[in-house]
Amino acid sequence: MxxxxxxxxxxxxxxxxxxxxxxxxxxxxxxxxxxxxxxxxxxxxxxxxxxxxxxxxxxxxxxxxxxxxxxxxxxxxxxxxxxxxxxxxxxxxxxxxxxxxxxxxxxxxxxxxxxxxxxxxxxxxxxxxxxxxxxxxxxxxxxxxxPDELSYVDGALIACGFGTAYEGLRRAGVSGDADLLVVGLGPVGLAAGMIGRGMGARKVIGVETAEARRAWAATAGVFDAVLPAGDDAAEEVADLTGRGGAAVTIDCSGTRPGRSLALEAAAEWGHVSLVGEGGDLHTEVSDTLLHKQLTIHASWVTSLPAMSELARNLVGWGLxxxxxxxxxxxxxxxxxxxxxxxxxxxxxxxxxxxxxx
Structure with missing residues (x-):
């Protein structure tokens, strides 16, 4: 030393x-x-x-x-x-x-x-x-x-936020047949959008309340649409997918309205991933959950093997x-x-x- x-x-x-x-x-x-x-x-x-x-x-x-x-x-x-x-x-x-x-x-x-x-x-x-x-x-x-192809800044982001987003999307089963909705476009939401694109999501849609964050998210080049939060957001997601909603939704906002939107905008038989900390969850059960046959995943960070896997995948995806x-x-x-x-x-x-x- x-x-x-x-x-x-x-x-x-x-x-x-x-x-x-x-x-x-x-x-x-x-x-x-x-x-x-x-x-x-x-x-x-x-x-x-x-x-x-x-x-x-x-x-x-x-x-x-x-x-x-x-x-x-x-x-x-x-x-x-x-x-x-x-x-x-x-x-x-x-x-x-x-x-x-x-x-x-x-x-x-x-x-x-x-x-x-x-x-x-x-x-x-x-x-x-x-x-x-x-x-x-x-x-x-x-x-x-x-990996040599990634910078130290890349590595620092993988260490928590990108790892958290990756685990939530892995559990929800993102694939090329699934549209992905990301609610909350802070750092973890941006990570989810980028990883979802890498995992092959058909369309990647983001929803965010703050105008500045919506504008920044649009520069990432991974979202097909970035929408303001509001009463019409779920309907807009349904229109954009053409499938009545997104097959996979992930809430990165950690807020009651954000989680509600992730549930409401999910398509039938959809998968909803919750990764945002804090707050609570409030939802109507029959029409929103039971009748749409939704699966809810709650995810807290990721594992060591999955973090290593993510680093390699990011290189392969060119992200x-x-x-x-x-x-x-x-x-x-x-x-x-x-x-x-x-x-x-x-x-x-x-x-x-x-x-x-």
């Missing part, structure tokens, strides 16, 4: 809608650990709602609280040092860091779903130092190969997640980056070492 400094500055979130830079020691990898030089680190909506704005527990109520560590759970970078016992990865390898560390022994962990570990799950940026600093100490078992990034900042401007991500950002906001703006 002679080439790495002994000290670094990382981003700390005090919980009062600000972001601070603090001094930290550069860690040294122990058994089974690697030191990752960060290439990019994304800002996630869950960090905004549950840490940046001061809600100290997951979902703002209970669960594992933020422990005052370096923020950021969407890291990607290059390994610069490896501890004893590291076998698959080594210095020079480019990696995505799966943002949860699980026990590795329970059934969920053995399936690669560290997010659902019930025995001491910890998240980078929540309970252990995250990616908003020049270096990150990571467990080797949480590293996923980053680059970084296209949904509207703003990039250096670590020293983390306060501006978080304020934008928590306010009127059009697309995804990321932190990139050395980025000027």
């Amino acid at each position: 002679t080439s790495t400094p002994s000290r670094m500055r990382g981003v700390f979130l005090p919980g009062d809608s600000t972001a601070e830079l603090r001094e930290y020691d550069v860690p040294r990898p122990g058994h089974g650990q690697v030191l990752v030089e960060i290439g990019a680190s994304g800002i996630c909506g869950s960090d905004i709602g549950f840490i940046y704005r001061g809600y100290k527990g997951y979902r703002g109520v209970d669960g594992p609280a933020y422990r005052g560590v370096i923020a950021g759970h969407e890291p990607s970078g290059r390994i610069v040092a490896a501890g004893p016992g590291v076998r698959r990865f080594g210095p020079g390898d480019r990696v995505i860091v799966y943002h949860i560390v699980g026990c590795g022994l329970c059934d969920n962990c053995r399936r690669g779903h560290y997010i659902s570990c019930g025995y001491g799950r910890e998240s980078y940026g929540w309970q252990r130092d995250g990616g908003h600093a020049p270096y990150l100490l990571a467990e080797e078992r949480t590293c996923v190969p980053l 680059r997640p970084e296209k949904v990034v509207s703003d990039a900042f250096g670590f020293e401007r983390a306060g501006e980056a978080y304020a934008l991500a928590a306010g009127a950002s059009k697309g995804k906001v990321v932190l990139v070492p050395g980025e000027a703006s």
